[in-house]
Amino acid sequence: MTETAVATVTIEGERAPRVELLGPSVDLLRRLWDQYGPLMFHQSGGCCDGSSPMCYPAGDFITSDQDVLLGRLDIAAPGGEPQSIDFWMSSEQFAYWSHTYLSVDVVKGRGSGFSVEAPEGVRFIIRSRLMDEAVPFA
């Protein structure tokens, strides 16, 4: 079974990672990478397919100063060339999410905005737990 990939720390002044890919996500992302090339995540809020991580070809979604890079995830197999995936969230959403640690999982599913995994009949989903270091609701 593929191991969980834990993100590097990308937020200045922080020590603990904030996001990880569970094994099934790593496997799926490797296949999607073969198909689409380098990838990125942007965590969605709001309606319908929202509150889910959206996966796009890297650069397809233009991030800005209004976004936070939560971490950088490497899906490369051991010994392979790095395959780095940035995980983004809007700053305003991060203000309400910062106390939680995010694990990207995969479930059977159908729709997902323009996220690249949908045609595979699966959907990325966020599982959450409280951060060890962050103070909730500070």
Added chain:
Amino acid sequence: MTVYAAPGTPDAKVTFKPRYEHWIGGGWVKPVKGQYFEDISPVNGKPFAEVARGTAEDIEAALDAAHKAAPAWGKTSTTERAAVLNKIADVIDANLELLAVAETWDNGKPIREPLNADLPLAADHFRYFAAAIRAQEGYFAEMDGDMTAYHFHEPLGVVGQIIPWNFPILMAVWKLAPALAAGNAIVLKPAEQTPVSIMVLVELIGDILPPGVLNIVNGFGVEAGKPLASSPRIRKIAFTGETTTGRLILQYASANIIPSTVELGGKSPNLFFKDVADQNDAFYDKAQEGFTLFAFNQGEVCTCPSRALIQKPIYDSFLGDAIERTKLAVQGNPLDTDTQVGAQASNDQLEKILSYIDIGKKEGAKLALGGSRADLGGDLSGGYYVEPTIFEGHNKMRLFQEEIFGPVVAVTSFEDYDDGIAIANDTLYGLGAGVWSRNGNVAYRAGRDIQAGRVWVNNYHAYPAGAAFGGYKSSGIGRENNRLALDHYQQTKNLLVSYSENKLGFF
């Protein structure tokens, strides 16, 4: 009580085709790449029809058809277009049960909703815009005695529309009616979770519209939605969905310098001021129902009243009554007219709701009711059912800040007016809100102070055509369900006419 026969059984009101192609140029067109995907009914978790899996090639074909049709359609008189819209409305009325069963089977919603809300509203919506376009007038202004500025409404041409899955027909109609009334040709992409009911509708209304005026391409967002939204061949893109895709669509629109209207959801507060409980009367009963409406359409509504804010003095009693009220909600077979809570629209939606119930518990919210997947047994065992769920907590919890899109309400208390408004507005979103008070002054002020595009005062979840609907803040841009929507589908042509023989005198 009526239990409608399930599609595929002898007495069913609707017989689905085994396969639905694209609707392009007034006929059924196979996908260029020959691929299909299965449509799964959330009622039982089983596939029931195949649907064309559209790609950029199919979008191009639909755009070809739309561009061919747009010039003539844009020149039709408003009288003719209004007549077309009225005919469509009549067909919806005449096929109410057939469309309702199709909608319930595709989406999972209890059939009393399409029978009494989605479809009557859809028909009325066409009639509203038939009336609105006929009543719309251009305007002119006299610049001076010799010069007049005439302003004409002109259609944009060909527009793209991407539709959500929570009200597959009604949300399509919210976009179709103003666009058609204004004289545009359309390429529409339904949601991949609910691709079929809209095709059942187009089977019925397809020959009312000239070929190519309405084109429907099904498929996945990345394969069909993206080529539509990013096409330089549309003059506008309309979208209902969520924030990240909304931003992406606005980025595509900016690349093509076209307008975009986006409706991106919410986390709507529902405020109950203490005087609501002054008497145990019909109004109190109405307010209790107003709380329980979080479970309407399984919570899969952009304006789901998913944050209930109850003033402190009545918090315990009002919530206690509301919990008892919610326990009475009948969850069951969506085809049974007595069922009040049906199935979530898809497996991933079910999983997401359960993940939020999980994080709510981890954040320390108190579970007051529900909190689990419901197994309804028998044929429905594989369906996607969630118990109506009530949590108590505080507004900084993610449970209070994210649209779960399920039958889950997060409840908290507020001290006084200012505290209530502050909590109500402490959110990224501003689509809907509810205010309940017997004091008209309080209700009015609260309605004005809440930063949301639609504030229901002493009612909730009414969507009459004519009442403008749209978001403040991160809930989006634009207004639907009102004649304002015509503006989103029209250009303004200014004809500046001189009636003077005298030259300007500059040269």
